[in-house]
Amino acid sequence: MAGAIIENMSTKKLVIVGVTLMLFQAFSFMVGGLIAPSPTAAIHYLATKCVDTVKTHHKGSKWFMPWGPDQCSKIRDFDEAMVKRIEANNIVFAVHIPLPNREMSAWFQFMLVILQFDIAFKIQNQIDDGALVTLDVGLAYRDDTLSEWTEMAHSIEHRKLSCNFTAPKIIENEGRYYDCDLLPFMEVGSVAHKYYLLNIRLPVNERKKVNIGIGEIKDIRLVGIHQNGGFTKVWFAMKTFLTPSVLIIMIWYWRRITQMTRPPVLLEKVIFALGISMTFINIPVEWFSVGFDWTWMLLGVQLKNPFYSIWASDVGTELAMAFIIVAGICACLYFLFLCFMVFQVFRNISGKQSCLPAMTKARRLHYEVNEGHWHWGGYTVQVNSAFFTGIYGMWNLYVFALMFLYAPSHKRYGGEQSSVDQTGNSGEDLQLTTTITHVDGPTEIYKMTGKEAQE
Numbered sequence: 001m002a003g004a005i006i007e008n009m010s011t012k013k014l015v016i017v018g019v020t021l022m023l024f025q026a027f028s029f030m031v032g033g034l035i036a037p038s039p040t041a042a043i044h045y046l047a048t049k050c051v052d053t054v055k056t057h058h059k060g061s062k063w064f065m066p067w068g069p070d071q072c073s074k075i076r077d078f079d080e081a082m083v084k085r086i087e088a089n090n091i092v093f094a095v096h097i098p099l100p101n102r103e104m105s106a107w108f109q110f111m112l113v114i115l116q117f118d119i120a121f122k123i124q125n126q127i128d129d130g131a132l133v134t135l136d137v138g139l140a141y142r143d144d145t146l147s148e149w150t151e152m153a154h155s156i157e158h159r160k161l162s163c164n165f166t167a168p169k170i171i172e173n174e175g176r177y178y179d180c181d182l183l184p185f186m187e188v189g190s191v192a193h194k195y196y197l198l199n200i201r202l203p204v205n206e207r208k209k210v211n212i213g214i215g216e217i218k219d220i221r222l223v224g225i226h227q228n229g230g231f232t233k234v235w236f237a238m239k240t241f242l243t244p245s246v247l248i249i250m251i252w253y254w255r256r257i258t259q260m261t262r263p264p265v266l267l268e269k270v271i272f273a274l275g276i277s278m279t280f281i282n283i284p285v286e287w288f289s290v291g292f293d294w295t296w297m298l299l300g301v302q303l304k305n306p307f308y309s310i311w312a313s314d315v316g317t318e319l320a321m322a323f324i325i326v327a328g329i330c331a332c333l334y335f336l337f338l339c340f341m342v343f344q345v346f347r348n349i350s351g352k353q354s355c356l357p358a359m360t361k362a363r364r365l366h367y368e369v370n371e372g373h374w375h376w377g378g379y380t381v382q383v384n385s386a387f388f389t390g391i392y393g394m395w396n397l398y399v400f401a402l403m404f405l406y407a408p409s410h411k412r413y414g415g416e417q418s419s420v421d422q423t424g425n426s427g428e429d430l431q432l433t434t435t436i437t438h439v440d441g442p443t444e445i446y447k448m449t450g451k452e453a454q455e
Contacts (some may be wrong), residue, residue, distance in 0.1 A: 006405040021397050028393025033386030036234035047093035047220040049075050063140050063149040064199055066094040093200040093220045103194040106290045107229030115185035118219040119178045128213030131161040136201040141193040155307045159183045184309035239284040242396045250275035253403040260408050271402050278399040
């Protein structure tokens with residue numbers, strides 16, 4: 001057996017391959033850094049306080065718009081509500097996504113919304129320890145400004161407040177705001193519509209202790225986060241280009257293995273499985289989320305609740321943090337393993353170089369010709385887009401290089417076979433000895449055969 005391609009590749013060719021891979025790696029960084037915009041965009045929204053004058057919230061058939069020709073009846077603050085004797089159960093916080101004169105796009109891929117309460121300090125209405133906010137939330141959508149809103153989801157959600165008041169809790173500090181943590185609110189897996197509307201209620205029920213001890217809520221602020229369309233297009237282009245590239249090298253790699261007279265070894269199977277995994281990741285299935293409307297798959301809230309969050313409960317938060325910690329530990333261990341492997345490779349190379357003077361000329365030539373190098377290129381991340389596209393390109397180049405360099409080589413020295421010969425010498429020794437010219441001139445066997453040929 002002639003071994004893998006990397007074992008039979010000259011230093012010059014190996015350097016050429018390494019430089020080519022580094023150029024592609026640099027290109028993948030430049031695609032994100034020079035062409036694509038920032039991966040995500042964050043838009044801030046301040047909820048409008050609408051008044052449910054006809055009390056239709058029990059029927060759930062009316063949606064409240066914060067602006068536009070069909071905008072709701074609004075109040076500026078809760079002091080105005082007290083003057084007008086408007087109860088808390090008749091106040092609806094309305095948020096239109098996106099802002100006026102804009103529209104959402106399927107290129108945004110997802111929509112993540114986080115929530116923050118503006119809560120004022122009051123001596124007689126402080127936030128209790130472990131206070132829980134109950135939210136009656138509804139989400140609707142439409143694709144033009146004239147059609148009716150269609151309900152997408154409705155749910156009763158609970159969020160635990162985590163607020164600190166840094167100033168002394170005295171009457172002189174009444175009206176100052178608490179410092180409250182951001183709360184996970186909503187996540188939509190695809191942005192299939194142009195306009196979305198959120199209606200949020202804070203129902204109060206003193207008998208059931210609903211929304212009691214949560215302080216004096218002044219405003220609700222939301223931050224909508226979505227993927228930029230320009231970054232999505234660059235990302236899709238990379239996946240579309242890399243999918244056939246890795247697929248072709250994977251097929252070529254497996255054909256090389258099947259042409260061998262022996263069955264594939266474990267390492268070759270693992271590399272092939274890695275190629276299959278990378279191809280599966282590369283397949284640009286996201287194209288379907290742009291060209292088709294997948295909202296019908298949600299079936300309301302039966303199969304998906306966009307307001308559910310694992311971070312909303314203590315158990316869910318601890319579970320999510322545990323997964324993050326385990327993933328971080330695994331990443332560190334994998335990095336240490338790669339460092340150890342690189343160290344082993346260079347130590348092995350150094351050991352071979354130190355043994356060269358003591359070797360026979362044939363074996364010394366073998367190691368000098370087939371010595372390989374592992375090149376790791378440094379990179380500097382300037383923007384988030386360059387980081388995403390660069391790391392994604394690096395994984396594909398890593399898989400591509402593994403399958404190319406560790407594919408079985410079909411190269412033969414002196415036309416000899418790789419199997420053990422009748423004298424017990426390996427194919428490696430035959431390849432070397434048959435290609436080396438004797439330094440002392442022709443051997444006696446050569447002279448005899450040559451003389452017989454002349455006769």
